[in-house]
Amino acid sequence: MIQLFQVYKSFGSKNPALLDISLTVKKGEFVFITGPSGAGKTTLLKIIFCAERPTSGNALVDGRNLNRIKDQELSLLRRRIGVIFQDFKLLPRRNVFENVALTLEIIGFPLSMIRKKVHQTLRYLSLVNKEGYYPPQLSGGEQQRVAIARAIVNDPLILLADEPTGNLDPDLTMEIMALLKEIHIRGTTVLVATHSQELLKDTTRRIVTLNKGRIV
Amino acid sequence: MKITLFHYFIKQATANIFENRLVHLIGIGTMSIAFLIFYAFILIFVNLNYWTEEQGSSLTMSIYFKGEPDRAVIEKIKKELFLFPGVTIKRFISKDDAIKSLRRRLGDKAGLLDGLKQNPLPASLEIILSRDKGGDTLPYQLKTRLEKITIVDEVQYSQEWIRRFQAIMEAIKIVGIIFGGLLFLAALFIITNTIKLTIYSRKEEIEILKLVGATNRFVKIPFMIEGSIQGFLGGVVALLILFLVYIIAIAKIDIRIGFASLDIVFLSPQYIFFLLLMSVVIGFIGSTISLGRFFRI
Numbered sequence: 081m082i083q084l085f086q087v088y089k090s091f092g093s094k095n096p097a098l099l100d101i102s103l104t105v106k107k108g109e110f111v112f113i114t115g116p117s118g119a120g121k122t123t124l125l126k127i128i129f130c131a132e133r134p135t136s137g138n139a140l141v142d143g144r145n146l147n148r149i150k151d152q153e154l155s156l157l158r159r160r161i162g163v164i165f166q167d168f169k170l171l172p173r174r175n176v177f178e179n180v181a182l183t184l185e186i187i188g189f190p191l192s193m194i195r196k197k198v199h200q201t202l203r204y205l206s207l208v209n210k211e212g213y214y215p216p217q218l219s220g221g222e223q224q225r226v227a228i229a230r231a232i233v234n235d236p237l238i239l240l241a242d243e244p245t246g247n248l249d250p251d252l253t254m255e256i257m258a259l260l261k262e263i264h265i266r267g268t269t270v271l272v273a274t275h276s277q278e279l280l281k282d283t284t285r286r287i288v289t290l291n292k293g294r295i296v
Numbered sequence: 297m298k299i300t301l302f303h304y305f306i307k308q309a310t311a312n313i314f315e316n317r318l319v320h321l322i323g324i325g326t327m328s329i330a331f332l333i334f335y336a337f338i339l340i341f342v343n344l345n346y347w348t349e350e351q352g353s354s355l356t357m358s359i360y361f362k363g364e365p366d367r368a369v370i371e372k373i374k375k376e377l378f379l380f381p382g383v384t385i386k387r388f389i390s391k392d393d394a395i396k397s398l399r400r401r402l403g404d405k406a407g408l409l410d411g412l413k414q415n416p417l418p419a420s421l422e423i424i425l426s427r428d429k430g431g432d433t434l435p436y437q438l439k440t441r442l443e444k445i446t447i448v449d450e451v452q453y454s455q456e457w458i459r460r461f462q463a464i465m466e467a468i469k470i471v472g473i474i475f476g477g478l479l480f481l482a483a484l485f486i487i488t489n490t491i492k493l494t495i496y497s498r499k500e501e502i503e504i505l506k507l508v509g510a511t512n513r514f515v516k517i518p519f520m521i522e523g524s525i526q527g528f529l530g531g532v533v534a535l536l537i538l539f540l541v542y543i544i545a546i547a548k549i550d551i552r553i554g555f556a557s558l559d560i561v562f563l564s565p566q567y568i569f570f571l572l573l574m575s576v577v578i579g580f581i582g583s584t585i586s587l588g589r590f591f592r593i
Contacts (some may be wrong), residue, residue, distance in 0.1 A: 131507060151512060159509035169504045185304050186510045230508070288571050 087137035089252035115290035164232030327411035327530025330483040382426030487582040527579020
């Protein structure tokens with residue numbers, strides 16, 4: 081599903097963010113990407129959903145080479161990748177319903193289908209009573225769940241989560257992790273970037289550790 | 297285009313205008329000023345064109361008499377004039393009418409005329425000649441013929457100044473087209489930058505839309521609709537201001553050149569439609585140009 085071959089990424093003259101990354105993630109896998117702050121976790125995820133292009137090396141996602149992908153194809157690929165951003169990236173002037181509906185509107189679903197799928201997803205994430213709220217009116221945990229709802233509402237092939245529990249208390253952390261596991265059980269390939277060792281304790285999932293831009 | 301998408305674009309465009317109303321108000325205000333300058337120029341240009349055509353198609357001729365002609369003489373001259381095509385009798389001005397008119401024009405200084413022992417102003421007959429029917433040689437033929445009548449002192453007509461006026465107008469038209477083109481470009485430049493402000497205030501939103509899989513077209517279309525609406529509203533405001541200025545000030549100005557009194561006309565409905573359409577197009581083009589640099593995500 082995801083294949084990276086000797087991927088390097090540097091920003092200007094600074095130290096490279098990623099160095100010689102080769103990684104394969106199979107369809108339906110659940111992988112943790114871990115490492116200290118600044119290890120390159122976010123950059124790695126950004127390469128996968130093509131917010132950044134590799135400086136050298138190749139990245140293939142769902143069979144598409146991201147170095148050669150055209151704008152139109154990229155948009156179609158991103159619709160198959162759900163992303164939970166570290167800073168949520170919710171639209172503050174759109175309410176919960178509208179934020180979640182965004183992905184489906186982009187795809188061009190009919191209105192009736194959009195309503196049905198958004199309601200289902202909001203119910204699944206216990207957000208039904210918040211659908212008219214705007215992001216600034218919600219707590220951190222609620223915003224996190226809205227970000228998850230937006231990422232999974234169109235049943236993506238891949239779900240990328242960047243520090244999904246970064247700002248949450250232990251109870252909410254468990255709740256969000258349980259949700260990610262459920263999404264994985266439904267067949268989605270899940271990559272979770274986290275620096276929290278607590279989250280990795282007792283896990284049987286595959287763990288990829290990064291340090292100073294390299295896989296260790 | 298699917299109805300859902302069309303519905304989405306219109307909804308987003310109107311919602312964005314409402315949500316970012318301050319930025320849009322500033323934008324519409326700036327556009328209105330840019331359009332107002334352009335429209336004012338068009339108004340001047342249209343009037344110059346209108347005057348050239350109007351004055352060029354007819355001319356006024358004044359027949360001055362020696363002393364006060366009696367009615368029978370005037371009727372005889374009128375009959376003779378009607379033999380020529382395209383001649384219309386405008387009015388007869390007696391010596392008394394002429395001095396009264398002069399007094400009126402002098403206003404407070406009319407007292408200057410009190411010292412005159414006799415009225416020095418001649419009686420006259422004003423006629424209008426249509427150039428379409430009479431051709432260019434008619435005024436000269438008429439002048440020569442009329443001046444042979446004993447009671448007629450002199451015949452004057454406005455041909456000379458109209459010729460000069462038309463030559464000036466031709467030059468103004470060329471300068472006008474160049475100046476109008478430059479004004480159009482200036483308006484487009486101002487508007488492009490104004491729209492950039494609107495887009496810049498929503499840079500983050502564009503980024504998010506792109507990251508969740510929106511195509512460039514999907515992100516751009518609501519902005520283009522917004523730009524067009526902004527252009528239309530800017531155009532309407534500019535036209536309203538121009539119309540108000542026209543009613544309050546311009547329409548009352550009486551411009552006289554030689555014999556002719558020049559009325560300032562407002563833009564015709566066709567011009568208004570064309571200018572509003574142009575405003576919408578400028579808004580659309582402006583937003584399209586401004587959007588270019590925000591799509592490298």
